[in-house]
Amino acid sequence: MKKGKKFLVVVFLTLIACAFLLNACAKKEEEKEGVVYKLGLSLAITGPTSDAGNPYSKGVEDYFNYVNDTKMLGNDTIECIIKDDQYKTDITKRNFEDFLSNGIVLYLNYSTGSTLALKKDFDEEKIPTIPASFHAGNLVDSSYIFLPIASYSEQTVGLAEYVVNNHQGDMAKVAMFIHPSAFGRGPVEDLQKAVEAGLKMDIIEVVEHGKDLDNTAMLQRLLSKNVQYVICHTVQSPVATLLTDAERLGIAAKSFGESGKLTFLGVHYTGGNDLIALAGAASESFLWTTSYVLTSEPGKWTDKQLDLAKKYNRDDKTANSHNYTNGIMVAQVAAEVILRAKDKGLEITRDNLYKELLAMNGGNAFEPGSTVGPVTYSETDRAGVDQLQLYVVKDGVFTAVGSTFQSEYIKKIK
Amino acid sequence: MTYFFQLVVSGIVVGSIYALSALGFVLIYKSSRVLNIAHGQIIAAGAFITYALTVWAGIPIYISFVLSMIITFFLAMSVERIFLRRLIGEPIISVIMVTIGLMSILDGLIYLTPFGAENFSFPKFLPNTPILFGGVSISWTQLVGVIITILMIIGFSWFFKKSTMGISMRAVSDDQLASMSVGISVPKVFGLAWATAGLSAAAAGTILGNITGLNFDTLHAFGIIVFPVVILGGLDSVLGAVVAGIIMGLIQQFAKGYLDGNFGLYGTGQVLPYIILLVILLFKPHGLFGIHEIERV
Numbered sequence: 001m002k003k004g005k006k007f008l009v010v011v012f013l014t015l016i017a018c019a020f021l022l023n024a025c026a027k028k029e030e031e032k033e034g035v036v037y038k039l040g041l042s043l044a045i046t047g048p049t050s051d052a053g054n055p056y057s058k059g060v061e062d063y064f065n066y067v068n069d070t071k072m073l074g075n076d077t078i079e080c081i082i083k084d085d086q087y088k089t090d091i092t093k094r095n096f097e098d099f100l101s102n103g104i105v106l107y108l109n110y111s112t113g114s115t116l117a118l119k120k121d122f123d124e125e126k127i128p129t130i131p132a133s134f135h136a137g138n139l140v141d142s143s144y145i146f147l148p149i150a151s152y153s154e155q156t157v158g159l160a161e162y163v164v165n166n167h168q169g170d171m172a173k174v175a176m177f178i179h180p181s182a183f184g185r186g187p188v189e190d191l192q193k194a195v196e197a198g199l200k201m202d203i204i205e206v207v208e209h210g211k212d213l214d215n216t217a218m219l220q221r222l223l224s225k226n227v228q229y230v231i232c233h234t235v236q237s238p239v240a241t242l243l244t245d246a247e248r249l250g251i252a253a254k255s256f257g258e259s260g261k262l263t264f265l266g267v268h269y270t271g272g273n274d275l276i277a278l279a280g281a282a283s284e285s286f287l288w289t290t291s292y293v294l295t296s297e298p299g300k301w302t303d304k305q306l307d308l309a310k311k312y313n314r315d316d317k318t319a320n321s322h323n324y325t326n327g328i329m330v331a332q333v334a335a336e337v338i339l340r341a342k343d344k345g346l347e348i349t350r351d352n353l354y355k356e357l358l359a360m361n362g363g364n365a366f367e368p369g370s371t372v373g374p375v376t377y378s379e380t381d382r383a384g385v386d387q388l389q390l391y392v393v394k395d396g397v398f399t400a401v402g403s404t405f406q407s408e409y410i411k412k413i414k
Numbered sequence: 415m416t417y418f419f420q421l422v423v424s425g426i427v428v429g430s431i432y433a434l435s436a437l438g439f440v441l442i443y444k445s446s447r448v449l450n451i452a453h454g455q456i457i458a459a460g461a462f463i464t465y466a467l468t469v470w471a472g473i474p475i476y477i478s479f480v481l482s483m484i485i486t487f488f489l490a491m492s493v494e495r496i497f498l499r500r501l502i503g504e505p506i507i508s509v510i511m512v513t514i515g516l517m518s519i520l521d522g523l524i525y526l527t528p529f530g531a532e533n534f535s536f537p538k539f540l541p542n543t544p545i546l547f548g549g550v551s552i553s554w555t556q557l558v559g560v561i562i563t564i565l566m567i568i569g570f571s572w573f574f575k576k577s578t579m580g581i582s583m584r585a586v587s588d589d590q591l592a593s594m595s596v597g598i599s600v601p602k603v604f605g606l607a608w609a610t611a612g613l614s615a616a617a618a619g620t621i622l623g624n625i626t627g628l629n630f631d632t633l634h635a636f637g638i639i640v641f642p643v644v645i646l647g648g649l650d651s652v653l654g655a656v657v658a659g660i661i662m663g664l665i666q667q668f669a670k671g672y673l674d675g676n677f678g679l680y681g682t683g684q685v686l687p688y689i690i691l692l693v694i695l696l697f698k699p700h701g702l703f704g705i706h707e708i709e710r711v
Contacts, residue, residue, distance in 0.1 A: 045531070046531070047631075050525070050631075051532060051631075053531070054532075205680075206680060207674070207675075207680065210683065211626075211635050211636065211639055213428045213622070213625055213626070214424045214667070217667050217671035220671075221671060221674070221675055224417075241626050241627070244625070248542070249544065274532075274533040277535055278627030280538065
């Protein structure tokens with residue numbers, strides 16, 4: 001071999017050795033720096049329902065910061081891209097497409113409308129999605145949507161069961177006060193099915209509200225029909241006007257089932273501190289159900305949530321909002337499935353996270369602490385927390401009533 | 415019969431508040447032929463200013479209500495000065511498009527404050543117990559709302575009929591060129607129209623906020639909700655706004671009281687005003703009290 005050729009071979013081999021060495025160093029560096037897992041959240045930070053969306057986004061943001069700051073995933077980190085969609089489905093779709101091009105592995109959505117509209121996209125993209133909407137219809141003809149807690153239908157039927165179990169006298173007469181949308185109408189049919197299945201109550205009327213300034217006529221009509229309970233499924237503002245009018249007319253029950261008066265009850269988005277802020281003293285005795293632990297209840301979770309809010313400089317209003325808890329909870333679920341997949345040595349992909357979500361049951365159920373029961377998902381159950389807690393406004397704060405419960409009839413009508 | 419009278423009272427109360435909310439549209443249209451799409455945002459801003467002065471600055475609500483009207487008066491005047499003054503003489507559609515843009519700007523500005531995404535309620539300053547007349551009930555908040563509405567309507571009616579500035583505003587609305595030729599300052603009139611609309615919006619916002627609580631979405635929606643009132647009454651008629659407001663309020667209450675829940679009907683209170691609006695407009699396209707202009711060429 002000529003001298004020149006020998007030299008070239010040496011150079012070539014040296015280069016290959018250098019390439020291997022660099023590759024090994026890069027891998028080591030990557031291990032040291034960690035991998036970034038991308039997630040996306042599109043929600044109403046401004047626009048309609050931003051009173052819920054704003055603290056929700058802060059909950060998601062703070063919990064992922066906490067995961068990264070405390071190195072919960074070792075050197076790996078979560079980057080959750082949060083975008084405002086102003087409660088407009090077309091913007092949500094655009095945001096979702098942007099997230100996909102950014103390579104997200106899990107998606108957090110918000111409204112009922114956009115979740116229903118993008119349902120097919122989630123299936124086509126095979127991306128696990130956790131919305132802030134608990135509409136049971138989200139789960140129909142879809143495999144990739146996971147509700148954080150019991151559906152609105154389950155909450156409504158659960159409240160109706162509470163009414164039936166605690167009502168004294170003849171059959172309980174109930175009216176529903178709902179939002180005129182898919183979000184509001186969702187549970188009506190399920191409650192009617194529960195009645196057909198044997199739940200002993202009469203649904204006297206279903207009231208779809210508008211931006212009403214005076215509910216006197218409607219309230220008096222309900223009373224004339226001997227209605228005793230009004231189950232609300234809407235947002236806080238119309239409920240606040242309803243409660244204020246009932247208080248003015250002197251027909252709001254001060255205790256459950258008070259004779260000749262109306263007892264008001266509501267599901268998740270009707271209650272919380274925002275209702276008290278809007279209705280003031282008229283919210284007293286309002287009964288509300290959700291699956292979240294409230295900071296008005298002393299306990300381990302309350303301390304943890306308040307510490308988290310303090311750590312990330314949130315004001316008191318945000319720190320004590322159940323929508324902040326709601327945001328934290330979905331972030332907890334997302335972080336937990338990433339952690340579980342990582343512990344198994346799996347690559348963090350949409351498919352693996354989907355499988356981890358479906359495996360979250362039995363001994364693998366997840367106890368986030370922010371909810372009144374464990375989060376469980378399976379092939380046949382994609383509603384997270386099944387337990388519900390009843391709260392009542394007492395002296396200006398929501399206080400737990402009794403222990404947690406689960407709807408029985410929702411299983412019968414499924 | 416008590417139920418019937420209750421519906422009448424509720425209808426008049428709701429209608430009066432609609433009329434007050436609609437007044438801002440009329441005041442601007444009357445002098446400039448511009449439909450201010452951002453009126454709902456000004457209503458909300460007025461309510462928030464009253465709240466901020468009352469709760470954060472600790473000023474008694476009666477004073478902060480007046481202060482809020484004064485602030486909104488100047489705020490609306492500045493809006494006109496900054497965004498709309500340059501558009502005098504431009505096609506009306508361009509000005510309306512600017513008010514749509516203005517709506518987005520005001521939305522954005524309000525979202526920068528806590529009022530954008532949080533809920534508040536005014537501290538109670540009126541008795542909680544309702545006023546009862548033979549079984550018919552009305553809250554103090556509603557009664558005060560109706561009184562303020564009546565006072566403002568009387569005030570504005572006097573202003574347009576008797577004051578020099580009011581007559582100038584009517585003249586500008588009639589014919590800008592002719593008004594200028596007799597020495598009326600059209601820009602000044604436009605500024606004042608916006609300012610008075612701001613003043614009425616602050617009053618409407620504070621009354622609405624006392625009834626519904628302070629939620630931005632709910633408050634600014636009234637800018638759209640009262641639209642049928644404005645069209646029905648005639649875009650340029652203060653009296654029309656009052657009559658149409660009360661008609662709408664009564665229709666809503668009677669529909670909710672007698673139709674909803676019967677004959678398998680629900681939500682008629684929301685729909686019926688629009689149906690009646692369409693029917694009336696078929697026969698009176700300029701509204702009940704709107705001026706039917708005939709141009710001779």
